[in-house]
Amino acid sequence: MLRSLLKSSLIPLLALSGNLFVPSSWASPLPRQSASWPYGPFEVSGAEMKDSRGETIVYAGTNWPGHGEVMIPDGLQYQSIETIVSKIKSLGMNAIRLTYAIQMIDQFYANGNKDTTVQQSFNTALGSTNGPKVYAKFLANNPSFNASTTRLDVFDAVAAECAKQQIHVHLDNHISRASWCCSTTDGNSWFGDNDYNVQNWARGLKFMADRGKSWTALTSMSLRNELRSPDNNPTLKSQSYNWRDWYTYSKQGSSAIHEANPDILIFLSGLDFDTWITPMFQGTAMTPGTTKYSAADFPGYANKLVLEVHNYNNDATSCSSLESSLYNNGFQAMHKEDAKTVTVFPVVLTEFGFAQTDAEWRRVYSTCIAGYLAKQKAGWFIWVVSGSYYIRSGTQDYEEAWGLLSHDWSTWRSQSYIDGGLKPLVKNTVKN
Incomplete structure (x- = not known):
């Protein structure tokens, strides 16, 4: 109101030290703000992700793979995009982690x-016999597509349906060469590995961030899934698999995303299959160098950084031990009251999961993680929604025993887990 009064009445501007004084809100345009869902752009405030209204956003979602050899989101030979998104929405979830390969x-x-x-x-990917058969099923279930539909068109359509149903899209670079992930000898383990060209990786991040500007639902992107020791490449392992090089490449990848799409959050994953990322929040040296994390190394977008970790300690027998591991390796970053926490970040458990049986979800691992995430008020993505894959590790129409959905993506694999475990976890997450 004051600003419009000043302009309309042409009140003279004040002069300070001989220079014309212009209020900062006049000197530069206000940040772009969306008047509708998802109310972007997003940014980080302490341990929380915030939308443009200042409201806290906590992801409660599932992984939807699209990084396999076909290089489109799985399951579309069995169900439509709308049906799959609707099933995710029916759980109360508000996000998907959509994976892709740089090879695309x-x-x-x-x-x-x-x-x-x-x-x-x-x-x-599937051969001249099975490929046409599966493609025909894909078209039958998704009749808006045709012979000219490209892989990126399918990603666009998934994002559009997520926007329609108000499901946030977190876009995850899962791998470079499209395939099942991950091992320490697959050539995709580390920056500069046999199939992990750094320039192509950065180019791919920038490409997808730029394309994602047209996706209303896109609110965050990752740099890379499960960085790990390149055991097939001893020289690279001895010279480069360390926090020093991790930090160098993380700055490069973050810059590529932010330059192309400044509105979205950027997720950083740690070492050893993304099981720990302590130097970022404890302020320790990025060894073997002496550099420590500094917001100045991410100029203008340090307030976009989120940490992600994974946990698959499925054989856990002690909840307290599992909680200690989660805290020490990542979630400590959310606790400014901890003397060891130098920099506070939001932390999201972007992968955890287990076989979808009526007994498995009642064990220590799943029940402990569910309780822990609720206490931390932290976001998460369970692995995985897929009831099956087009192809995995050479096997076509691969059955996914950990999938929330049945083989044909039509029903829940374990209704008891859905009702007794997953829906309560979603409710306890999104209410925070």
Whole structure:
């Protein structure tokens, strides 16, 4: 109100030390704010993710893989995009972690800036006999697609349906060469590994961040899934697998995303399959160097950084031990009252999971994690929604025993877990 009065009445501006004084809100445009869901842009405030209204956003979601050899989100030969998103929404979830492979972007550029069609991708990944069969099922369940539909078109459609149903999209670079992930000898383990070209990786991040500007539902992106020791490459392992190089490449990847899409959050994952990321919040040296985390190393977007960790300690017998591991390796970053916490960050458990049986979810691992996440008021993505994969580790139509959905993605694999475990976890998360 004061600003419009000043402008309309042409009140003279004050002069300070001989210079014209202009209020900062006049000197630069206000940040872009969305008047509708998801109320972006997002940013970080202490241990919380915030939308443009200042409201706290906590992800409660599931992983939806799209990084396999077909390079489109799984399950679409069995169900429509709308049906799958609706099933996720029916749980009360508010987010998906949508994975992709850098190879998809590499092929886009190698093909003269033109993406491969889904039809071609099915044939390449599944063969000339099974590829057309699965593709026909894909079209039958998703009739808006046709022979000209590309892989990126499918990602666009998933994002559009998520926006329609108000499901946040967290876009995850899962791997470089499209395949099942992960091992220390798969060539995708570390920056500079056999199939992990750093320049192509940064280019891919920038490409997807730029494309994601048209996705209303996109609110965050990751740098890389489960960084790990490149055991197949002894020289790279001895010279580069360390926090010093991790920090260098994390700055490069973060910059690529933010330059292309400044509105979204950026997730940083740690070492040893993303099981710990302590130097970022404890202020210890990025060994073997002496550099420590500094917000100045992420100029203008340190308030976009979120830490992510994974945990698959499925054989846990002690909840207190599991909680200590989660806290010490990542969630301590949310606790400014801890003397060891130098910098506070939000932390999201982007992967955890277990076999979907009526007995497994009642064991220490799943019940302990559910209680812990609720206490921490932390976000999470369970692995995995997929009842099956187009192809995994050479096996086509691979059964996923950990999948929330049945093989044909039509029903819940363990209704008792859905009702007794997962829905309560969602409720306890999104109410915080």
